[in-house]
Amino acid sequence: MTARSRLRRLFPMISGADAETWARHAHPVSVWTRILFGLPLLTLAGWSRVWIGPWWIAALAAAVFFIRINPRMTSAPRSTENWGSKSTMGxxxxxxMSRDQVPPWHRSVPRILVAGAALGHAVLLYGVIALEPWPTAFGYATGMLCKLWYLDRMVWLERDMAGPIHARAWTSAHPEGGPR
Incomplete structure (x- = not known):
């Protein structure tokens, strides 16, 4: 099983979302609310166990619920000529796309940035579990910086792939295959 296959199984937005859900997620409101509130709400829910005791589980459930429904809360954008939409499409x-279909200059950096974000989020998780503010802040900043840089690379990929291949890949409803 490849890393992409594992990632698809772990995150339903990757494997289970249809073209309409992806189009709705490309709405700038969806992109920016997820960036601005998704991880902060999860972090706050973890820290809230100090303040609200066992009710922190409800706060965590609410944060997970928000992240899960966020791509479905907006309509498809009227225009995709914005950074958020392009990052989602990219x-x-x-x-x-298979590795061979990705232009060579886009093959390594996104993977490095995903690994950097995962490492940052691991430090963030440690900080939340240990209730340590510095690892929490460092992990959040590292994870978010890598995620935003990754999204910016996706904008670049989307621009490089604009055209017939792009249109087929964006509208294809087949989750496992590449552009058709």
Missing amino acids: ERLWLR
Whole structure:
């Protein structure tokens, strides 16, 4: 099983989302609310166990619920000529294309940035579990910086792939295959 296959199984937005859900997630409101509130809400829910005791589980469930429904809360954007929409379209392309279909200059950096974000989030998780503010802040900043840089690379990929291949890959409803 490849890393992409594992990633698809772990995150339903990657494997289970249809073209309409991806289009809705490309709405700038969806992109920016997820960036601005998703991880902070999860972090706050973890820290809230100090303040609200066992009710922190409800706060965690609410944060997970928000992250889960966020791509479905907006309509498809009227225009995709914005950074948020392009980052979402580029990410969908990158996840659906085989390694050979990805231009060589886009093959390594996104993987490094995903690994950097995962490492940052691991430090963040340690900080939340241990209730240590510095690892929490460092992990959050590292994870978010890598994620935003990754999304910016996805904008670049989307621009490089604009054209017939891009249109087929964006609208294809087949989650496992590449552009058709």
